[in-house]
Amino acid sequence: MRAIRLASAAALGLSVLSLTAPAASAVGSKVSPLVGTATPSTIAPGGQVTLSLSGCEGEADASSAVFDVVRISQGRPATATVDWDAKRGAMYRVTYTCDDGRQTTSQLTIAGARPRPTFTTPRPTVTTTATATRSPAGPARGGVGGSQDGMNAGEIAAGAALVVAATGGVIFVLRRRAGSRQH
Secondary structure (H helix, E strand, C coil), X not given: CHHHHHHHHHXXXXXXXXXXXXXXXXXXXXXXXXXXEEECCEECCCCEEEEEEECCCCCXXXXXXXXXXXXXXXXXXXXXXXXXXCCCCCEXXXXXXXXXXXXXXXXXXXXXXXXXXXXXCCCCCCCCCCCCCCCCCCCCCCHHHHCCCCCCHHHHHHHHHHHHHHHHHHHHHHHHHHHHHCC
């Protein structure tokens, strides 16, 4: 009995130790995920975009097809000016490259085309509609009550017969009790 307890305690200890080993090794490595952001994510040609990068030790470069390479210092955002000839409505990839070689990307969308004013002369519209007023022919058809057609003479007679039978039964029971008290 004691050997079983000892074996289960040893197995439990080994399983806990095996689960904590990966966590201990992860603490030793200081690799954090790279997250690059371009703010605002939608911008007009010629606008300035703020680029920031987290998770990179040291400095990094940000590059895209719509602006020159920008150097980002650790913990500080950088600013880039979008080229005037950037295609409106297009999405461009921004690539962030750390000095240690790790990379990540984000998306930058160029704002769509400017709306062009349209000049139209307002024209009066004349519409004629025929209106006919009709009164309802029956109850509204909504829910269970609206789906009923109404009561017919047979249903009224059956209801009246039930009321008469119930009243007769009550009178019969009351008279019978009254008769039994007289003795």
